[in-house]
Amino acid sequence: xxxxxxxxxLVIGGSAGSLAVVLKIIPLLEKDWNxxxxxxxxxxASEETTLAxxxxxxxxxxxxxxxxxxxxxxxxxxxxxxxxxxLIEREQVITLDDSEKVNFSRPSIDVTFExxxxxxxxxxxxxxxxxxxxxxxxxxxxxxxxxxxxxVQDPACAEIPYMPKEAVNNVAxxxxxxxxxxxxxxxxxxx
Amino acid sequence: xxxxxxxxxxxxxxxILNDLLELYGYDxxxxxxxxxxxxxxxxxxxxxFPSFAEFRFKLRHERDYFNxxxxxxxxxxxxxxxxxxxxxxxxxxxxxxxxxxxMIRIWHAGCSTGEEVxxxxxxxxxxxxxxxxxxxxxxINPAVLEKVRGGIFPLSQxxxxxxxxxxxxxxxxxSSYYTAKYNAAKFDSSLGKKIVLATHNLVSDSSFNxxxxxxxxxxxxxxxxxxxxxxxxxxxxxxxxxxYLALGxxxxxxxxxxxxxxxxxxxxxxxxxxxx
Numbered sequence: 001x002x003x004x005x006x007x008x009x010l011v012i013g014g015s016a017g018s019l020a021v022v023l024k025i026i027p028l029l030e031k032d033w034n035x036x037x038x039x040x041x042x043x044x045a046s047e048e049t050t051l052a053x054x055x056x057x058x059x060x061x062x063x064x065x066x067x068x069x070x071x072x073x074x075x076x077x078x079x080x081x082x083x084x085x086x087l088i089e090r091e092q093v094i095t096l097d098d099s100e101k102v103n104f105s106r107p108s109i110d111v112t113f114e115x116x117x118x119x120x121x122x123x124x125x126x127x128x129x130x131x132x133x134x135x136x137x138x139x140x141x142x143x144x145x146x147x148x149x150x151x152v153q154d155p156a157c158a159e160i161p162y163m164p165k166e167a168v169n170n171v172a173x174x175x176x177x178x179x180x181x182x183x184x185x186x187x188x189x190x191x
Numbered sequence: 192x193x194x195x196x197x198x199x200x201x202x203x204x205x206x207i208l209n210d211l212l213e214l215y216g217y218d219x220x221x222x223x224x225x226x227x228x229x230x231x232x233x234x235x236x237x238x239x240f241p242s243f244a245e246f247r248f249k250l251r252h253e254r255d256y257f258n259x260x261x262x263x264x265x266x267x268x269x270x271x272x273x274x275x276x277x278x279x280x281x282x283x284x285x286x287x288x289x290x291x292x293x294m295i296r297i298w299h300a301g302c303s304t305g306e307e308v309x310x311x312x313x314x315x316x317x318x319x320x321x322x323x324x325x326x327x328x329x330x331i332n333p334a335v336l337e338k339v340r341g342g343i344f345p346l347s348q349x350x351x352x353x354x355x356x357x358x359x360x361x362x363x364x365x366s367s368y369y370t371a372k373y374n375a376a377k378f379d380s381s382l383g384k385k386i387v388l389a390t391h392n393l394v395s396d397s398s399f400n401x402x403x404x405x406x407x408x409x410x411x412x413x414x415x416x417x418x419x420x421x422x423x424x425x426x427x428x429x430x431x432x433x434x435y436l437a438l439g440x441x442x443x444x445x446x447x448x449x450x451x452x453x454x455x456x457x458x459x460x461x462x463x464x465x466x467x
Contacts, residue, residue, distance in 0.1 A: 069419070
């Protein structure tokens with residue numbers, strides 16, 4: 001029987017320097033966990049779309065670049081496509097959105113944290129990683145106010161500390177992810 | 192990002208959608224709720240309404256504010272030659288087939304400010320087909336159609352558009368298509384003279400012609416699945432046999448039963464051909 005995870009949706013947001021951390025997080029996910037994952041990376045539209053393939057070699061979850069109106073299925077990682085924001089509908093379906101950039105970013109981490117928080121509330125876990133821009137911080141505040149579990153990479157461990165530092169300074173954090181406590185993260189996600 | 196003091200609730204959204212339908216005849220009930228809530232919350236915040244009630248009052252009682260609502264809530268972000276591989280396929284594979292028809296009719300459904308319409312006009316002119324083509328450009332929002340008529344786009348975008356144009360197979364000097372004036376690039380009027388403009392609401396209006404190509408890219412992402420299905424049937428009814436339907440790079444026909452009448456282009460670009 002599948003686990004009944006407290007977290008139904010995990011949203012990971014990262015910018016410069018975050019890929020290496022994601023590559024350490026996604027091997028923790030186990031096939032029978034009852035949660036879906038959305039990853040928002042800041043990346044350019046011109047970049048090749050081989051990222052999903054690369055990620056899929058590191059995890060038991062399925063990995064796909066999100067298409068419009070994809071259903072959020074447990075055991076799947078949805079990668080935000082370049083040049084689209086990712087929104088979540090009440091029916092747990094993804095809507096892609098190509099409206100104006102937010103924090104100079106599309107996809108924007110803020111947009112997905114906020115949208116996911118409205119639908120998932122305390123069934124949402126957010127992780128904000130390394131980056132050079134404050135995207136994600138406002139979204140974490142909103143997610144926090146809706147009961148989401150908030151995880152931020154320890155700025156001291158981040159390749160580019162600006163983004164997690166802004167988060168730590170402005171939002172109450174539930175768990176600080178360091179280079180040493182990935183096993184604890186696994187337990188949190190599996191509760 | 193603006194911190195929203197007022198976050199629109201589902202009930203409030205339903206109230207607004209009812210008002211729009213009853214008072215203005217615009218049916219947004221099958222638009223993506225997540226997107227609508229976000230856009231309306233941003234509008235309430237940007238226009239500094241102290242409460243939802245005041246926002247609703249203004250929307251109900253001022254036609255001008257309704258026009259602003261349409262402009263701000265519908266998304267009007269578009270580019271010239273967006274998605275290089277898509278435009279390469281149009282240029283190399285699709286346009287040569289269109290050339291075999293005596294008269295080419297193309298529908299840009301939800302054309303917004305017209306960047307894709309002008310991209311198409313350039314492709315057709317370079318293939319020496321523009322003289323026998325008509326480009327129907329329609330949108331729900333009359334304000335954006337005025338912009339299409341002008342053929343004037345921000346000069347600041349031209350570097351990016353020129354790059355897109357070259358990477359998608361364009362061989363000319365892109366700047367030969369426009370005249371720069373202040374911050375604007377005014378496109379050659381010869382490109383605009385085959386463009387026919389009309390307001391058209393994909394939700395409520397029906398088919399108005401038959402086309403060999405319908406372009407509707409990143410428009411239906413703002414609709415829910417049932418409305419996407421309805422619009423795809425409308426496109427089916429508006430396509431000639433063996434005509435093409437082009438969608439955005441993350442859109443598909445997988446949620447509609449009409450897909451059995453289409454076959455996707457062999458290189459997996461988001462272009463489908465009506466085969467039955």
